[in-house]
Amino acid sequence: MNLRxxxxxxxxxxxxxxxxxxxxxxxxxxxxxxxxxxxxGSVFLLSIFxxxxxxxxxxxxxxxxxIQAIYTILNGITNTWFNPNLTEIVKHIREGTLDFVLLKxxxxxxxxxxxxxxxSGFLEIMLGFFLLLFCIRxxxxxxxxxxxxxxxxxxxxxxxxxxxxxxxxxxxxxxxVKTWNAIEVxxxxxxxxxxxxxxxxxxxxxxxxxxIPIAFIxxxxxxxFLGLSQLWKILLEVIVASVFLMTSRKFWLFALKFxxxxxx
Amino acid sequence: xxSNLINRKIFTLLKVQYSNMLEYRVxxxxxxxxxxxxxxxxxxxxxxxxxxxxxxxxxxxxxxxxCAFFVRQFSVVWVVFSFExxxxxxxxxxxxxxxxxxxxxxxxxxxxxxxxxFPFALIIAFFFFIFNPESLWIPNLGILLLSILSTFLSFLIxxxxxxxxxxxxxxxxxxxxxxxxxxxPTLFLSGLLAPVVSFxxxxxxxxYLTPFPYLIDFPANLLSGNETNISGGLSMQILWILLxxxxxxxxxxxxxxxxxxxxx
Numbered sequence: 001m002n003l004r005x006x007x008x009x010x011x012x013x014x015x016x017x018x019x020x021x022x023x024x025x026x027x028x029x030x031x032x033x034x035x036x037x038x039x040x041g042s043v044f045l046l047s048i049f050x051x052x053x054x055x056x057x058x059x060x061x062x063x064x065x066x067i068q069a070i071y072t073i074l075n076g077i078t079n080t081w082f083n084p085n086l087t088e089i090v091k092h093i094r095e096g097t098l099d100f101v102l103l104k105x106x107x108x109x110x111x112x113x114x115x116x117x118x119x120s121g122f123l124e125i126m127l128g129f130f131l132l133l134f135c136i137r138x139x140x141x142x143x144x145x146x147x148x149x150x151x152x153x154x155x156x157x158x159x160x161x162x163x164x165x166x167x168x169x170x171x172x173x174x175x176x177v178k179t180w181n182a183i184e185v186x187x188x189x190x191x192x193x194x195x196x197x198x199x200x201x202x203x204x205x206x207x208x209x210x211x212i213p214i215a216f217i218x219x220x221x222x223x224x225f226l227g228l229s230q231l232w233k234i235l236l237e238v239i240v241a242s243v244f245l246m247t248s249r250k251f252w253l254f255a256l257k258f259x260x261x262x263x264x
Numbered sequence: 265x266x267s268n269l270i271n272r273k274i275f276t277l278l279k280v281q282y283s284n285m286l287e288y289r290v291x292x293x294x295x296x297x298x299x300x301x302x303x304x305x306x307x308x309x310x311x312x313x314x315x316x317x318x319x320x321x322x323x324x325x326x327x328x329x330x331c332a333f334f335v336r337q338f339s340v341v342w343v344v345f346s347f348e349x350x351x352x353x354x355x356x357x358x359x360x361x362x363x364x365x366x367x368x369x370x371x372x373x374x375x376x377x378x379x380x381x382f383p384f385a386l387i388i389a390f391f392f393f394i395f396n397p398e399s400l401w402i403p404n405l406g407i408l409l410l411s412i413l414s415t416f417l418s419f420l421i422x423x424x425x426x427x428x429x430x431x432x433x434x435x436x437x438x439x440x441x442x443x444x445x446x447x448x449p450t451l452f453l454s455g456l457l458a459p460v461v462s463f464x465x466x467x468x469x470x471x472y473l474t475p476f477p478y479l480i481d482f483p484a485n486l487l488s489g490n491e492t493n494i495s496g497g498l499s500m501q502i503l504w505i506l507l508x509x510x511x512x513x514x515x516x517x518x519x520x521x522x523x524x525x526x527x528x
Contacts, residue, residue, distance in 0.1 A: 030441045034448060041452035044467075048458050049308065052317035056308070181294035188298040201311045204304070 009106060010114060017084075017117045031079075031120035035127055039072055042194055057198030064196055066135045066222045070155070071194045072128030074217065077159060078166070080121030085113050086170040090180060093173045096261045109252050113167065132225075141225060154221040154234060157241035161217055162190075164244035167252070174255040193218040213240055277369060281376035292377060296384035299336050302329040303392065305457050318462045320490070325459075326399040327488035330392055331411075332456055335483045337385045338378050339419040343370045344443040347430035360520065367427055367516075374423065403487060410494065411487035417501040418479045422450075424508040425475075431512070434519035449474075455481025459490075475504045 021028075046068065050061045059067075089112055092098040101111050136143070169182050176182075189212055197205055197215040209215040216237045223229035285292065306329035309315050315325045347370065350356050359366035393400050403411070429446065432439040451457065453467075453476035460471060460481040471477055478501045485492035 024438055026436070027438050027441045030445055034441070034445045037445065037448040041448055044452060045457055048462055048464070049312070049314055051462070051464065053312060053314060056312050056314075176290070181291045181298065184298040185294050188301050191301055192304050195308060199308050199312055200304070201307055204307055 006106075006110060009110075013115055014117060017115065018119060021117070021119050028120045028123075032123045035072075035076070035120075035124040039068070039127060039131070042068055042071075046195075057196045057200070059196045059198065062135065062138050063222070063226055065131065066139070066225050067196055067218050068194060069128050069131035069135055070158075070218050070221050072131060073125050073155070074128075074158060074162060074193070076121045076124030076126075076128055078121070078162060079124060080118050081114065082163060082166040084116040084118045086166045087180070087183065088112065088116060089170040090173050093259070098259065099261050102256070102259075108256070109167075109249065113163075136225070139226065141227070147224070147227075150229075150234065151221060151224045154224050154229075154237055157237045158217040158221055160241040160245050161213055161237075164241075164248040165212070167248045171248075171252050171255045174259050190214060190217075196222075213244075216240055273364060274368070274372065277372035278376055281369075281372045282379060285373075285376045285380040289380065292380050293384045295340075296337060296381055296388060299333060299340070300388065302333045302336070302456055305329060309458075314462075318459070320459070320461070323399050324488065324490055326396050327401060328459055328484055328490055330389060330399070331484035331488040332459075332480050334385060334389070334487070335411075335415050335418060335480050336456055337381060338415050339422055339479065341374060341419065341422045341426045343367070343374070343423060344426045344430040344433075344440055346370055346373070347427075348433050348438070348440050351433045356523070360523070365516070370427075371423065374419070378419075401489070403489065407486065407489070410498075411483050414478075414483040414486055414498060414501060417498070417505065418483055421475055421501060421504050421508065422479060424505065424512050428508065428512050428515055431515045431519045434522045449476060450479060453477070454479040455484060459485070461490075472500075475500075478504065 043065070046061065046064055049056050050064075054060065056064065089098075092101060092112065101108050104111060135141075141147075165186060166183075169186050172182065189208075192200070192208065193214050197208065197219040200208070205215070220229060220233055220237050224234065306326055309325060309329075310322055315322060320328070347356075347366075350359070350366075356366065359369065425446065426443060429439050429443050432442060436442075453460075453471060453474070455477060460468070460477045463471065478497060482492060482497040482501070484490075486494060486497070
């Protein structure tokens, strides 16, 4: 694999998709307001939960805010990269344009995962970072090198898991053609990533850590921020993330064998 | 004569759209599953004993969230997304020539989808009762009919609001981002994630003047047998419809004057 070539291609992707997205400037503004309102809404919901209770699943309000911050960052990443690209797969397969992607002398997964970018997601990522900085202050977290590297590792693993989940579902389009709604199901499941895992009942906790590992995505990085996380949990997240990434790659190559163009 | 004609048109439209929707059973099933967020919320509420502070018993709260799920299932509206696609693709032009407002077509589409969705929603409710047998109840016929009516009115309000937003397509092309913005207050204030009774006093003081609590909270309270003001709620729903309908007609007639066919 030629890294320089891929970097160069990615630069071109960035350039073209930014140029086309910036055509709709008011759209970006509306998306920013949406992101802000959505954050206000979830903090409001959280405040209802904490109205008469000091703790939810062992988390204080200030600590639960960290989860919100990480969720917002990850949601921003989803909106910037995963959502615009991976919903495009559905279109490629339905209209048979995946042929053109496969014919290009470039890795097809690279192409369909990174072709587009939605700049309004950046603002959401920034919003999440501001909230995170605020949380670091109110929870009096000491910043140190080991802490920073651990949180960086866990968040990158979360991104990998999230990407793999999206990519898995989008890949199934090759068989089922229309998977818009499967993506909606994933989205609604991801929604519970806004809350600490311990606030759910035991059976749901098992479901969300083994079957769909949403628990890993937000709860473990937040625990790292609070210094509560044990080493084995972090190691487990790294393993889960790499397993997910590898299987998603394998699954894509496997699915391509079943691809039989459309309307051509 | 005239009413007969309208009846026949609506009947034909419904029949066509119903057979169309039956083609997409899997998608509709998935869509029904994606609406299960209220159950996750219920899990947080009961698992942390949050309901004690708002004086709602476990059983009534679980019924409330089940009803919220049902009301949401039968009041989901996506007209703006269909209309945006049709107007970008230039499909609106042939519709405009026909002696029927194209929104009737979308309306029939939504109703047909609700009929298709009904069995899936029942299956989900069936599983809900298996896990929570103590919350099983049978509402009396009068209440059932009234809540079906209020769910339909809630659907009408949302359909009108979205149609108004959809008409903005005539001016901005991408109206769906405005819809996503409007969806945020709907999500947090309608009672889908937490019953409106639990909201803090500073929100409760003004929320009943907005349409939001009448979208899910009111019909769900009615159906689940929680305390609610029946006549007040119904009249507010009708009031909002009477306010929105002329607004839609106005914006529709302005918009069609502005319309320039695209993509054709």
